[in-house]
Amino acid sequence: MSANISRSEALEDYSLYSNLNDEELLQLAIERSLTDTPYNTCDRMTSKTAYKTPPQPNSSSLNPEARARNPSRHSSQNPHANYSSHNATSAQATANYSSPNPPREELPDLKTFDGTVSHFMTGSGKRMVEYRRTDGSLVVIAPEPELEEEPLFKAIRLGDASLVKALTMDLGTNLMLPSKPGWLAIHQAAWCGQDTCLRILLSAQPGMINKRTERGESALLVAVSRDQLESVQVLLENGVDPNIPNYEKETPLYRACERNIPAMVAALLNHGAVVNSPCIWGCTALHEASGQNNVEICEMLLKAGAKHNLTNMYGISPLFNAAQSGQLAALRVLLKHGADINSQAADGATALYEAAKNGHEEIVEFLLSQNANANIPGKTGLLPLHVAAQRGSDIIVSMLISATSKTRVRRTGISPLHLAAERNHDDVVELAIEAGFNVNSQLSEERSRLYQDRRSTALYFSVINNNIHAVHMLLEAGANPNVDLFRPLLVAARQGCIQIVTLLVEHGADINASLPTHPTTFPAVYMFSMKNLPMFKFLLDHGGPALSCFNCIYGIRPHPSIKTTRTVRDLSETDSVPQQRGSVQFCEMISAAGIHRWAGPIIDVLLDYVGHVTLCSRMIYHLDSYSDWSNIKEKATPPRPLLQLCRVQILQLVGQRCLKKLPLPGGLIRFLQHQEGSVEDCLQET
Structure with a gap:
């Protein structure tokens, strides 16, 4: 066979004779050797298109909060900038195979392939691509090819303006033909911040200025996402539409606020950017600016007509957003422009509620100074004071106590004492006791039913948590240990905590209390x-x-x-x-x-x-x-023994608590209290 066999012939041989067995292939080789020049199979060479992996943009600078909320959005910012999209010829490279295996079939052309293409990764980390026809039948599964960077895209990336100009003047270059992800040369220039190249491209083909990628991104949105201010200005000067959103309805202005760049926001506003356009989540540019705590951007947006009362799909306003994230400066600006300090989100939470929940002390102090209502509950019925006690924020609790109505607290069916005791926040327990909250207040029936043991008092929470300090504080403040259906003394005995058992008994816990679910003829605590x-x-x-x-x-x-x-x-x-x-x-x-x-x-x-x-x-x-x-x-x-009978009789008549008041010698008192050594020693002392 010919030593310089063409690739098409090799593929033809592979497809025609792949079903032959070894003997048949050997016979075929002998027949061909009679007419062709022999060659070493191991030296066979086949051509293969060489590709380069496109550079991936760095997304670490993107807003992490926004990235968490919209996980799919920032993945769209990875442009396949090096996919071949124009009529440039792909470079060919050869690959030496050390084995006699035939070359792999060439993958279908994505531009003409009628079907679905799926990408996946093997367990060893190898990237694969799967081609299937529209009827679902498999065409081929093969390693994902690396694509060669197109000359025009490479020239843009390198900033070679003269080469870009030469390529754009080439009649064989179609600037409007998108690459696989719809990535045009204008997007590449915006991404790389090559302003001179961008001007050359727009001069050669002005119609491409508002073209979007496969993910709906205009060149302006790409430039904003990459903080390319000069590119943004070039595009705006050339008449780009500043309000083209991506498929998540994020406009360039929204993204500029997210990127926290005032100059870019100003440029967009000066060129007619719509200020109240919501994204797919209902958030506006003002939502993003308030979350970034950028007073300058907030002021620009409000002066441009941004509405501070617009809410997203969760009922969250910019004011709520600022309070939630602890942005005091933005909060001041929004209130100065008339934002409703007591507006509620879809779940009923106010800005004060959310600030207390997240432990923002400065925000809580400022909102209270502006007469924020501390008696508006969330959907669970809890007030800001409750969530602060639950969190253990003693400073916030101390600020909210004076602003919260105890009557409203009672209506909620739960006291801050309950929540502080449940979470072992002793400082808050102490604050609530000092503020005069009833240590014997009980959970409402609805809230008590949430617990299998039907607990109802703060004391029960502290006992079941083995919190000796909190138990002592509550008992000293007058907590009744005999209120709960399942008595705290039974809980402490079950947990084997002798310190809490001692405290409870000393403060009047009923030793004879019964257990409703398991009636006994003796004290249940035994x-x-x-x-x-x-x-x-x-x-x-x-x-x-x-x-x-x-x-x-x-x-x-x-x-x-x-x-x-x-x-x-x-x-x-x-x-x-x-x-x-x-x-x-x-x-x-x-x-x-x-x-x-x-x-x-x-x-x-x-x-x-x-x-x-x-x-x-x-x-x-x-x-x-x-x-x-x-x-x-x-x-x-x-x-x-007579002594035993006498002791029992005296205890029945006097009782344990009155023993020490009897005018008897200490040894006899100890005997009556079962603290004696031997009976003889007790009698001798007597």
Whole structure:
């Protein structure tokens, strides 16, 4: 075969004989070798079009906030400036193949291809392109080709004005023929800021001045996006339409405000830019300027007729935008021009509400000085004071307390104390207490239902958060520990926090409180303290009844089997509670899984707080199950010691709280309080 075989012949061979097996191909090669000059297959060369990857513009300078809001917009700013778009001949380059594999089929021409083209990336990071016909059938999948930069575009990028002029005068160059993304030479010049080249192009083809890219960008919008002020002025001087938006309805003026360039804004306004044109989100140029806190641009826009009361699709006005982003200077300008300080967004939030929510202290102070209404709630019913307490902004809370009506706070069904306690903001809790907010205010029924345990007080929030300091502040301020349906004492006992249990009991927490979902014949708090014997003993020392733990309807008779179930998730994470008809008895409780192994020590502690009692058959069963517990069983056998009986009788008559007032020796008081060492020592001291 010929050593200088053409590319078309190679492709023809590949397409005609690719279905032949190895033997058939070998036979064909032998036949051809009889007529053609032999050659080494490994030296075969084939031509391949060489392309360059187009330079990607740097978008890091674009507004990050706007980029986050409109993620697709800034991706459109990457011009495919180096796609071939004119009648220039593509340079050809050769590629050496080290393997005998045939060359790849040439990809379809995008300008004439009738179908869909999809781009994707493989797992190894290789860019691929897929061509499919209109009926969905696959044409080819191949690596994405790199495109060669067209001479005219390269000359513009390099600023070679003489070459640009020569190329534009070439009859073979069609300046109105777009490249793949609709990118014309005028867009390339605007992007690169080549003003001389831009003038040459406009002189050669004035009709291209308002042409848009495939993404709807005019050359003016491209120049504004790239901060090319000189290019903007050249385009405006040559009569470009300053109001052509992209497909997201962003005009050059909108983009100039976003880029925060006053000179560019002034140039656009002087050439008739429409000032109140909204983007696809409903935002105007004034929205962008207020968010940038550029007083100069805001003043120019307002003097040009910008309306400060226009809102975007979320009901957000420029004033709201400035307050939300903490832009004090812009806020002052807008209010000076008559913006409504109490205007509300679609969700009911005001500028003051949003400033408090975002922790902008200067904005809150300024708005309050301008008589902003602090009693306008958002859609959740919360006031600015609520969101500031929720955030933990104690300075803002202190400013809003005097401006907020306590009556309006009550109508919301939730106090700032609730929100501060829920988030563990102790400084705000202290401020609210000092401001006179009711420490016993309860959540409204609607808000309480949002919690599975139906909590209602700020104290409950602090207890469930194990916030000892906040619990102490609330209790000292007069918080009632017996208001919530599920008492805070039960929560503290379940969490094993002896400090909070002590505080609650000292401030009058009811040890005998029941648990509505799991009725018991003994104090419900015992269910959560049996594994913590010091806490269990503390509760007994402070008035917890012990005799009820020995009451059993079955007595010494056999007990029925016990079925256990998990408690409500918010009440106990680890314990099981017996499920019987009626109330749960203590002997059934200590028989539950996870507790029965503590039965002996628990009964031993209880016996110190009762006189004559009879152990039921189930308690006896537990004491008999472990040999070391035999002495506990003997301890319960009557008769009980006289000292024990006297102690029980005195405690029943006097009560724990009055013991210290009795005119008795200290040793006897300690004995009555179960703090004695040995009985003999106590008697000797007495």
